[in-house]
Amino acid sequence: YYKDQMIEKNGGPAELVKGYSTDNYTEWALKYIRGEEGRVADKPWYLWLCYGAVHGPYTPAKRHQGEFSAASVETPADIYPPREGKPAYVRDSEIWVPGPNGEPVMKKNPKKSLADAVRQYNEGVLALDEGIGKLMATLRETGQDKNTLVVFTSDQGFGWGQHGFQSKLAPYDATIRSPLIVSFPGRVPEGQVCGQPVGGADLVPTFFAYAGIDLPWDMHGHDLSAWLKDPAKGDGNRRVVLTALTGSSYGKDCDAVPTSEEQAKLFRGNSVPWWVSWREGKYKYIRTLVAGEIEELYDLEADPEELDNLALKSGYRDTVLNYRALVIAELKRTGAKMADALPPVAELPGG
The missing domain is CATH 3.30.1120.10 (Arylsulfatase, C-terminal domain)
Incomplete structure (x- = not known):
């Protein structure tokens, strides 16, 4: 996910690409936004930028290693079993155990503490922060920011000790809830929060609505454009x-x-x-x-x-x-x- 990846371009043979993947993906995206590579410069475009970070093994860029070495990490209330009121697969799970100094460590890898893992994970996010900052700056520099719908999200969350997990997939916010941040200057109000529940299936109908294109077939999910325009009232329907x-x-x-x-x-x-x-x-x-x-x-x-x-x-x-x-x-x-x-x-x- 991070270093020296085999990459295919436009269906061609895979080639070894050196470097840190988050930085590489950012540079390719910048060229695409500027119209230098991968698209016709004067035509509408769509870019799905899917970083490998911060998937396991959660490797931060060298420049960010140790950035959070002194950061405190809170221990979730139910990191250890038993967890009353939960299904059996959650109630009795024992992924984390108390370490020599009382801090949570992984049962299968006691050298890895919860605090160290969480610090490393967040250090891996820093290159994402930098890259996304460059993307937004490039949209402004090229005069495309006011005509570009930007959506920042992810495929799911990841549990670090919550309900005993060190994984995704379980139906709790810590393990599946994703960020959803939308920017569209002049079309989406800034600094507001919509408290309605939404899902990933809602994104595609929303993209089609903003592009003024009818859905090509029946899709799950609903157009969120009314809620993005007015986060408090939306379209008036129950979400x-x-x-x-x-x-x-x-x-x-x-x-x-x-x-x-x-x-x-x-x-x-x-x-x-x-x-x-x-x-x-x-x-x-x-x-x-x-x-x-x-x-x-x-x-x-x-x-x-x-x-x-x-x-x-x-x-x-x-x-x-x-x-x-x-x-x-x-x-x-x-x-x-x-x-x-x-x-x-x-x-x-x-x-």
Whole structure:
């Protein structure tokens, strides 16, 4: 991901490219923006710049190594088991253990402390900060900034000790929530925050809307342009996001939910089973697709760390039942055949 990569250009043979990948990708993007390479200079363009950073092994540029060596790192509240109120795969997981000095270290690699890992990860972000700064400056220098929609996001988050994880994929904000920052001078107000939940599937319809092009086929996701224009009111419709993890299975392979043992084999032994979640307003509902497993409900305003599972409290029974039904209805609406045979859930309190 970082050094001396084999790179293909325009379908040609792969060639070895020396240097730090984040810096290389930035330089290629700058040439593209200036119209020097890869596009016709006087025609509209689209650029998807997908950096390798900060994927594992989280290698910072040499100039940034040690930049955060003195930074303090907070230990998440539920880094160690047991984690009551969580599904079994979360409750009993033991990836982190106390080290010789009491600090969290990785069980499989006790020489690597949580603090060292988090510092290194953030040092790897610094080259991204520099590169994106150069891209934005080049848009201004070339007079393209006011006619360019810029979206900064990522594929998912990454858990550093939250709920015991050192990974992505689980349905918690620490492990899947992505940044979404949008810039379009004169078209998108600066310095404002939209509190509505959105998903990656919303980006493509939004791009088509800003370009004034009809969608070529029916797509999941919704145009966000009204919410970007007015983050407080948007288009007046209720915003919800349905998210699902089905391992490495797609399409017809998701028509039925495999057993937990089958899921582990299909997903290269990964410990995170299939799940679906529903995000609306302040609530997040999660259903782990393993027979007999508990459901989860979190108030993200009162409990942003997702530590208190309200689904286990009798006073939230009706809320859980409502979201359970909404998830099934949305799965059916979007053509997910597994909605007809989801694994049974554990009985709710007060039932």
